[in-house]
Amino acid sequence: MAPSNSLPTSQRAAHFMPSHPPSTKISQVAPVPTIPKSGIYTLVRVLSSSINPVDYKIASLPQPLPRIMIGSAPITPGIDFVGRAWQTNHPDLKSGDLCWGKDGIAKAPEGYLSLLDQGRKLEELGCVGVAGMTALQTLLMGDLPYNRSGGTETGGRVFINGGSGGTGIFGIQIAKHGLRCETVITSCSGPNTELVRSLGADEVIDYRSTNVVDALKEWSRNNGPLDLIVDNVGNDPNLYWQAHHYLKNDGGKFVAVGAGVSLSAVTALTKMMLWPRLLGGGKRNFHLFMLTSTKKEQWDQFGRWMTEGKLKTVIEDGNVFDLANIGEAFEKLQTGRTRGKIAIKVAEDGH
Numbered sequence: 001m002a003p004s005n006s007l008p009t010s011q012r013a014a015h016f017m018p019s020h021p022p023s024t025k026i027s028q029v030a031p032v033p034t035i036p037k038s039g040i041y042t043l044v045r046v047l048s049s050s051i052n053p054v055d056y057k058i059a060s061l062p063q064p065l066p067r068i069m070i071g072s073a074p075i076t077p078g079i080d081f082v083g084r085a086w087q088t089n090h091p092d093l094k095s096g097d098l099c100w101g102k103d104g105i106a107k108a109p110e111g112y113l114s115l116l117d118q119g120r121k122l123e124e125l126g127c128v129g130v131a132g133m134t135a136l137q138t139l140l141m142g143d144l145p146y147n148r149s150g151g152t153e154t155g156g157r158v159f160i161n162g163g164s165g166g167t168g169i170f171g172i173q174i175a176k177h178g179l180r181c182e183t184v185i186t187s188c189s190g191p192n193t194e195l196v197r198s199l200g201a202d203e204v205i206d207y208r209s210t211n212v213v214d215a216l217k218e219w220s221r222n223n224g225p226l227d228l229i230v231d232n233v234g235n236d237p238n239l240y241w242q243a244h245h246y247l248k249n250d251g252g253k254f255v256a257v258g259a260g261v262s263l264s265a266v267t268a269l270t271k272m273m274l275w276p277r278l279l280g281g282g283k284r285n286f287h288l289f290m291l292t293s294t295k296k297e298q299w300d301q302f303g304r305w306m307t308e309g310k311l312k313t314v315i316e317d318g319n320v321f322d323l324a325n326i327g328e329a330f331e332k333l334q335t336g337r338t339r340g341k342i343a344i345k346v347a348e349d350g351h
């Protein structure tokens with residue numbers, strides 16, 4: 001049954017409080033967004049969402065930066081969603097359709113509903129947003145055979161720094177099963193080795209017991225240079241400064257995704273971006289990944305891979321929180337130790 005077209009006057013929502021460290025409160029009477037008078041719109045009844053480091057990072061900045069970056073108060077965390085279109089004039093959607101997205105929207109993948117019968121969870125779709133699209137978009141930036149050939153060729157070697165977090169789990173699977181890379185190397189702590197191998201990693205570097213830069217130098221000496229490095233961690237500038245030892249010169253790319261919000265982290269990134277090679281700077285292409293965009297064709301591709309069984313969201317027991325407990329979910333995410341994604345259950349699907 002499609003949802004009734006009459007809009008409720010208020011909704012339940014989480015809001016960030018202007019405190020340090022950032023905390024959340026639940027409003028039972030948050031306003032329902034107004035429908036624009038013109039243009040394409042879809043109002044979604046959100047069923048499940050997820051949280052990402054960007055949520056608490058932006059909220060941690062001193063005011064008025066969060067308000068300038070996100071807009072008017074109060075700030076609601078969580079960009080990712082899966083839900084049912086409530087009211088829409090979108091050409092691909094009708095009221096009641098299952099749809100997913102982050103700041104844009106797409107119809108949920110064909111065939112996913114039948115996967116629900118096979119035990120896949122709706123929450124999986126609600127966690128794709130920022131992490132899944134970032135993983136896909138950073139890998140598409142690489143000079144990989146699949147990307148060069150429009151999907152007909154396979155091969156290439158990728159290093160994903162930070163393979164067990166939200167972005168890493170998608171990156172490994174996309175690189176191995178979607179873009180069909182020959183070698184996917186990743187890093188994580190020892191206890192997560194089995195997880196990342198199960199997702200498709202060929203080589204795993206335990207960053208707690210091994211120096212990642214030295215391990216990549218050694219690997220590359222024996223096997224040749226990498227085509228792409230995606231850095232989801234951003235804790236060691238040497239990974240870039242030493243990249244000429246393990247990243248190919250012609251077309252090789254270093255993509256920085258993870259970064260702290262401290263002055264030293266920003267200074268290190270600025271140096272990497274601006275210090276020219278001729279004056280002794282980095283010897284490989286550096287790209288700072290700033291903003292995850294929303295492209296319908298990429299959502300559709302992601303959905304196809306999911307329904308083909310090539311991609312899944314890793315959500316461990318204990319990592320599905322009700323909206324009322326979003327504060328606890330943030331505490332967990334902020335440890336920086338989450339395996340996979342954290343899902344936020346917002347409502348039951350009454351169709």
Ligand SMILES: NC(=O)c1ccc[n+]([C@@H]2O[C@H](COP(=O)([O-])OP(=O)(O)OC[C@H]3O[C@@H](n4cnc5c(N)ncnc54)[C@H](OP(=O)(O)O)[C@@H]3O)[C@@H](O)[C@H]2O)c1
Binds near residue numbers: 134259292333338
């Ligand atoms: N620019 C953008 O648009 C964009 C988009 C998405 C994400 N990001 C950024 O990318 C980063 C990662 O995001 P995420 O969602 O993946 O975060 P996350 O889920 O919080 O990542 C947690 C994971 O990081 C791993 N980790 C921590 N320190 C590590 C290290 N030194 N080496 C290897 N792995 C390490 C942990 O594994 P262990 O427990 O095994 O250590 C844990 O599994 C964040 O800084 C986020 O802000 C940016």
